[in-house]
Amino acid sequence: MIINEQKQGDIDIVALSGRFVMVEASEVRERLKTLIDEGQGLLVIDMEQVTFIDSSACAVLISAFKAMQIKSGRLILVTSPMVQSLIELTRLHTVFEILPTQVAALSALLGD
Amino acid sequence: MSPAIIQVDVIIPTQTRYLDLIGSIGGHIAKELDNYTGDRTALAYHLNLVLTEATANAIKHAHDKNSQELKDTKEAKDTVRICIHIEDKQLTIKVYDHGQGFDLETVAAPDFDNPQDHGMGLFFIKTFMDSVTYTQQADGNVLEIIKFL
Numbered sequence: 494m495i496i497n498e499q500k501q502g503d504i505d506i507v508a509l510s511g512r513f514v515m516v517e518a519s520e521v522r523e524r525l526k527t528l529i530d531e532g533q534g535l536l537v538i539d540m541e542q543v544t545f546i547d548s549s550a551c552a553v554l555i556s557a558f559k560a561m562q563i564k565s566g567r568l569i570l571v572t573s574p575m576v577q578s579l580i581e582l583t584r585l586h587t588v589f590e591i592l593p594t595q596v597a598a599l600s601a602l603l604g605d
Numbered sequence: 606m607s608p609a610i611i612q613v614d615v616i617i618p619t620q621t622r623y624l625d626l627i628g629s630i631g632g633h634i635a636k637e638l639d640n641y642t643g644d645r646t647a648l649a650y651h652l653n654l655v656l657t658e659a660t661a662n663a664i665k666h667a668h669d670k671n672s673q674e675l676k677d678t679k680e681a682k683d684t685v686r687i688c689i690h691i692e693d694k695q696l697t698i699k700v701y702d703h704g705q706g707f708d709l710e711t712v713a714a715p716d717f718d719n720p721q722d723h724g725m726g727l728f729f730i731k732t733f734m735d736s737v738t739y740t741q742q743a744d745g746n747v748l749e750i751i752k753f754l
Contacts, residue, residue: 512625514624514625514628515661516621516622516624516625545628545650545653547654547657547658547661547726547729548724548726548728549661551722551725552722552725555722558720559722575650579654579729582729583715583717583725583728584720585720587717588720
């Protein structure tokens with residue numbers, strides 16, 4: 494899996510691509526934790542290019558969501574159709590703020 | 606012509622880096638099934654996910670037990686065996702492990718109102734497959750998963 498971090502103003506963006514599974518979960522969890530701890534409370538996790546996720550990936554997303562809640566920040570997910578189907582199966586779509594593109598997520602966080 | 610039988614039997618070390626390999630076998634099997642009329646893309650994803658989750662579960666439990674046993678006996682059972690058998694529109698997956706085991710009936714369903722960062726693997730397996738059983742035996746445990754095709 495490829496993990497690409499960017500910053501746009503106060504917004505941290507983590508773009509993931511490929512398979513997001515148990516092998517990568519620890520690294521992604523740590524990088525998200527660092528970004529949430531040190532960031533300004535605005536984070537986009539872009540999974541539009543993620544081709545496969547498992548329960549470990551869902552666990553990482555839940556951890557990030559809870560960490561951002563403690564910080565009273567805002568976390569937006571960008572999902573591929575495949576990711577979205579599993580997110581909906583676990584009803585996490587009722588918890589997460591999800592938008593279809595990174596542009597839409599950035600616009601939402603910038604208040605456009 | 607007799608119906609095709611597919612049998613796959615794999616033994617891997619209890620290391621998560623083999624999960625992609627095991628999952629991909631499920632994806633390939635979905636493409637090879639004769640006379641399957643359902644959504645092959647969905648089946649490929651589901652088999653990939655179920656094999657990944659079942660094997661990850663076996664690896665995790667093996668490590669739970671081995672970490673303690675290693676201190677005492679130095680005799681870790683450090684492999685997981687995965688068997689896949691397809692015959693007569695029934696796909697059976699058996700995952701054998703040497704961990705401490707668990708009671709499938711007492712595994713709680715995910716709390717969707719207050720999501721936790723664990724417990725979703727078995728939920729995925731139960732959701733996408735038709736039957737799931739877990740049997741603990743003296744010489745190891747077996748998670749048996751059945752999908753009617």
